[in-house]
Amino acid sequence: MTDITPFINELTALLGERGLIREPDAMARYVSDWAGDTLGMPLAVARPGNTAEVAEVVKCCYAQGVAMTPQGGHSGLVAGALPAANGQELVISLERLNNVRAIDPVNFTITVDAGCILENVKLAAFDHDCDFPLSLGAQGSCQIGGNIATNAGGLNVLRYGMMRELVLGLEVVLPDGRVWESLNALHKDNRGYDLQQLFLGSEGTLGIVTGAVLKLSPRPNQNRTALLGMPSVQAVTDLYGLARRDCCDLLTAFELIPRRCIELAIEATPELRDPLDSVYPWYVLMEVAATGPVDLGSMLEQLLETGMERELVLDGALASSDTQAAQLWQFRESMLEGQRRRGEHLRTDISVPISAIPDFVRQASEVVMAASPECEIIAYGHVGDGNLHFNILPPMAMANSDKKAHLHDLEEQLFDVLDAFHGSISAEHGIGRTKQAPYLSRLSPIERELVSGVKALFDPKGLMNPGRILPAEK
Amino acid sequence: MTDITPFINELTALLGERGLIREPDAMARYVSDWAGDTLGMPLAVARPGNTAEVAEVVKCCYAQGVAMTPQGGHSGLVAGALPAANGQELVISLERLNNVRAIDPVNFTITVDAGCILENVKLAAFDHDCDFPLSLGAQGSCQIGGNIATNAGGLNVLRYGMMRELVLGLEVVLPDGRVWESLNALHKDNRGYDLQQLFLGSEGTLGIVTGAVLKLSPRPNQNRTALLGMPSVQAVTDLYGLARRDCCDLLTAFELIPRRCIELAIEATPELRDPLDSVYPWYVLMEVAATGPVDLGSMLEQLLETGMERELVLDGALASSDTQAAQLWQFRESMLEGQRRRGEHLRTDISVPISAIPDFVRQASEVVMAASPECEIIAYGHVGDGNLHFNILPPMAMANSDKKAHLHDLEEQLFDVLDAFHGSISAEHGIGRTKQAPYLSRLSPIERELVSGVKALFDPKGLMNPGRILPAEK
Structure with missing residues (x-):
């Protein structure tokens, strides 16, 4: 399009x-x-106010x-929703489609516009x-449409599944409007092929989700949080199997945290105190939640006792109030801030079978340490x-200009280890x-052929x- | 193919x-x-012994x-896996692909051949x-591949989801081999589009699943079953919301049963006694199960108490042993046998929002009764x-030759009611x-276009x- 004026005029007439x-x-x-990624400026930003307007914009x-x-x-971490650097893309923001359309607590469903902020959907359900x-x-800040895309x-996820397991219905504007x-x-x-599964995880490349029916759960009315000191990653995965059983699948979170993250959290939030009396190489932050008459406190105590008997757990702090629980969760949040403060670093977001976590962490650490001991x-x-978020902080002394290439090199080595674990x-x-380059290089x-075929369809x-x-496509 | 001899010879050489x-x-x-559907004879039945042989047969x-x-x-209910009447289709039976390939209890996964019988997979997990x-x-008798297809x-399902939520990985022979x-x-x-979702529910029309990685859960070590007498369908859906909360989402089953089914069960299994002291229009058969230290008995008792206080539950029997629980479940099984004995009848398998169940049952019953009071x-x-399985038994006196057309007519009227409930x-x-005709007539x-595009791709x-x-396709 050499002269964009008629196109812009058409959009303005449509959207005001x-x-x-x-x-x-x-x-x-x-x-x-959020991650700081910036690619370029769009042709314009369209802010349609409803599904019909989205459809008209797409038709144009x-x-x-x-x-x-x-x-x-804007909370993506792979630059999937940012306009290209060429100035030729129209951003279509869903932010004005932000109504909860209906809620049916008997059916445990809520119907929402795609631009609804996740937190607001949670509040509406509460x-x-x-x-x-x-x-x-x-x-x-994230929106339901982005969560779906x-x-x-x-x-x-261990209790309720990913977004895919929480979506019952979709409304989508297809690429032709x-x-x-x-x-x-x-x-x-x-009823036949479940087309909506294709939109889940398609990152906006197959159409624009404008509305969704989401699955609700009963709201838990009690929860308990514990932070445990662990001798090894192996002990953590062993304890996980025990916890699934002894906590009746009421686990809502089971987070692995290395000692260094506790230190980073304290660096970022100095009022935090070391959570346990001694220092342990690994920690587990876990939470159980329930909606009915279960004694979660004694359930967790019993798990800890068994864990200690089997020498999986070395020490633990059980929160006895919501305030104490929030303090334990503060470590999980502050450790992210602690990482951010270290500036440019390698963020990864990988998965392996649970049983492979200990070996993967050991082998990947050896490879990275051999390549870059500092x-x-x-x-x-x-x-x-x-x-796992197996992240790498470059040496403090390294020049900023060198970091990117160095981290990229480490990522490649890390992914090679990952391949051996079918991760x-x-x-x-x-x-x-x-993540496109490492994705494509691993695609059979x-x-x-099939992925390209779906896109073309x-x-x-x-x-x-x-x-x-x-x-x-060229 | 006019002369099939070379083709048959090739298959024989391949498979023995x-x-x-x-x-x-x-x-x-x-x-x-199982349902008694029979369409015709196949060209032949191929029984490959492994994935490579399936691939070779498909290539041929x-x-x-x-x-x-x-x-x-052979336990499908919509004639999806039976050869056509024209004698031109090659049946490819997966029955010889019946090995459990691997089990990883730490990762809570099992990897199986598609021909494994579901029961055997459960036993391997136990x-x-x-x-x-x-x-x-x-x-x-059903196979994992059929469960996936x-x-x-x-x-x-209310606790663990459909097969879609239980499959992590697939091995598929594509239509070109x-x-x-x-x-x-x-x-x-x-990683990009989740192609395996398309095979789930595609009824063998996009390829042949030969292997799968399935998600396991901890095996519950206790469960409790109850049969409740209920005043109305509305009370049943109300109790469901209460039960989700008061039973901590440990519900494994929550079945609606009408009085007539209790009678059909007793007709089919005369040693069954009416389960409660009085007769109620509706019943709920429910089960809770857990893996850890929870008192399920008192949890259920408490639910019943609340249900009775709110006049949702009129009476109830709690099984106090596995034998008693099995007796209660016997009603669920025998009522199916009771229906079968009534000969040709309309079986449906429909869904509506949970909140719409009472109104749907009422309206659909009115429509059917008006059309065919007997x-x-x-x-x-x-x-x-x-x-819901909203099934219709034709009048005993109706000639068998009239039943099919009559039931078909009732099905159409029932589906019209269903459409109004977005079911x-x-x-x-x-x-x-x-179900192809009513499916196609409701497809936009x-x-x-999209479903046909996926098939063609x-x-x-x-x-x-x-x-x-x-x-x-012609």
């Missing part, structure tokens, strides 16, 4: 002045995300051959003694999901742009979030 | 004599299923343009203090899934052939289980 942003200052908010783009970047709450159990650090995970309405509120439905390794994660290079963050020819013109997951 | 069946008597076992068919019918344990929680009436449900190996044992994996309605099902005409059985043009020659879900 507040529905279209063109000034660079006002657009700045839409070009970077389809007719004119304009590429689209659907955008949620009002009916229900919970939408997806729990993420970014829940105060990335098949979001988070802290409570037609609306596929499939807002079923059915817990069971086996690095610091921070391996923490969600044990029940086999999901995933992206457990929950997705592929976007930043059959997979490449839904988006034959290649206009919907091009260059994410797969390279843009 | 025991791997290929051609005699009509020996083939008879492969042409009908692809080269020669021979249609294929993948087949599991040996490691785990459970594969899919529970079906047909579990002694139909996205099987069953009794415990290439093997797509994606046997990941990862609980979290967000019919008997038997509406039972899985409340937590919104899944599904197939909650767990799938589409196959027998967009859906028809995976199976461009249209040879894989043609005519199931979608009509065969």
Whole structure:
């Protein structure tokens, strides 16, 4: 498109002045995300107010051959929802589609616009003694549409599943602007191919999700949190199997935390005190929650006792109040801030079978230490999901200009170790742009053919979030 | 293919004599299923012994343009895995692929051949203090591959989900004979489009599943069963919400049973005694199960007490032993036998939002009774899934020759009521052939286009289980 004026005029007529942003200052908010990734400036930012407007905007783009970047709450970690550097993509922000459409506490479902902020959906569910159990650090800003596009995970996956297991129905604007309405509120439905599964985790490359029916759970009315000192990663995975059984599958979180993270947390939040009397190489932060008459306190005490008898657990602190529980969780949050303060570092988001976690951590650590002895390794994660954030902090003394290449090199070596464990290079963050190279290099020819075929089937013109997951078609 | 001799010779060379069946008597076992559906005779029955042999058989068919019918344990209910009447389809039975390949109790996974019988997979899990929680009436004969192809449900979906939520990885022979190996044992994996979701519920129309990694749970070491007398369907759905909360989501089953089913059960199994002192219009059969230190007995007693206080529950029997629990479950099983004895009747497998169950049952009953006052309605099902088997027994006096058309007419009227509740005409059985007409008539043009596109992408020659879900391409 050489002259974009008619296209912009058409969008302005459709959306009104507040529905279209063109000034660079006002657009700045839409070009970077939480992780600090920034690629470039969009052609414009469209802010449709409802599904019909999204459909009209997409129809315009389809007719004119304009590429689209659907955008949620800017908390992605793989640059999947940022406009390309070429200035040719129209950002379509879902932020104005933010209504809870309906809630049915008897059916345990809520129907929402895709632009609803996760936290608001949780609050709406609370009002009916229900919970939408997806729990993420970014829940105060991320949007349901982004959670769907990335098949979001988070802290409570071991109990409630990923976003895929929490979605019953979808409303999607397809790349040509037609609306596929499939807002079923059915817990069971086996009518042929389940197309909505394709949109879950497709990172906005097959269409724009505008609405969804989500599955709710009863809201737990009690929970207990414990922080345990552990001798080894092996003890952590052993304890996990015990905890699944002895806690009746009421576990909502079971986090592996290395000693270094406790120190980073205290660095970031100096009022935190070392949580246990001694120092341990590894820690487990765990939580159980229930909705009915169960004595969670004695359940946890009993688990700890068994764990200590079997020499899996060395020491533990059980929170006896919500305040104490919040203090224990503060370590999990502050350790992230502690990492951020160290500046540029390698973030990974990988998964292996749970049984492989101990060997993987050992082998990967050996490889990284051999390649770069002055690095610091921070391996923490969600044990029940086999999901580790095996992160690497470069030496403090290293020049900033050298860090990127060095970390990239370490990531490649780390991923080679991961391949031997049949692991995933992206457990929950997705592929976007930043994981595309290692993703593509591991894709078999059959997979490449099928994945490309799915993309071409839904988006034959290649206009919907091009260059994410797969390279843009030339 | 006018002369099939070279094709048969090629298969015989590949599979040996025991791997290929051609005699009509020996083939008879492969042409009908549990429900009594029979369509015709196949070209032959191939019984490959491993994935490589499946791939070779499929390659032959692809080269020669021979249609294929993948087949599991003959317990389907929509004639999806039976060879067509035209004698042109090769049945590919998975029954010889029946090995448990690996079990990893720390990762809570088991890797199996697709021909493994569900019961055997459960037994293999028990040996490691785990459970594969899919529970079906047909579990002694149905195969994992069929469970995957139909996205099987069953009794415990409210706790553990459908088959879709229990599958982590797949191995599939594609319609051209290439093997797509994606046997990941990862609980979290967000690498691009999740292709395996398409095979789940695709009823063998996109490829042949030959292996799978399944998710295990800890094996419950205690459970409690209760049978409750209820005043109304509304009381049943109200109690369900209470039970989800007061039983800490430890519910494994919550079945709605009408009075007529208790009578049918006693007709079929005369040693059964009426389970409660009085007669109630509706019953709930429920079960809770746990792996740890929870007092399930007092949990259930407390629920009953609350239910009675709120006048939701009128009476109840709590099993105090495994034998008593088995007796209560006997009603659920015998009532199916009681229905079978009534000969030809309308079986449906529908779903609505849980909150709509009372109104749907009332309206649908009114419509059926108005159209055919001498019919008997038997509406039972899985409340937590919104899944009802709203079945209709024709009048005893009706001539057999009239029944089929009459029941078909009633089914259409029933489905019209269902449409008003945004329900599904197939909650767990799938589409196959027998539900194809009502499925297609409800498919929107967009859906028809996308579903056909997916079929064409995976199976461009249209040879894989043609005519199931979608009509065969001409």
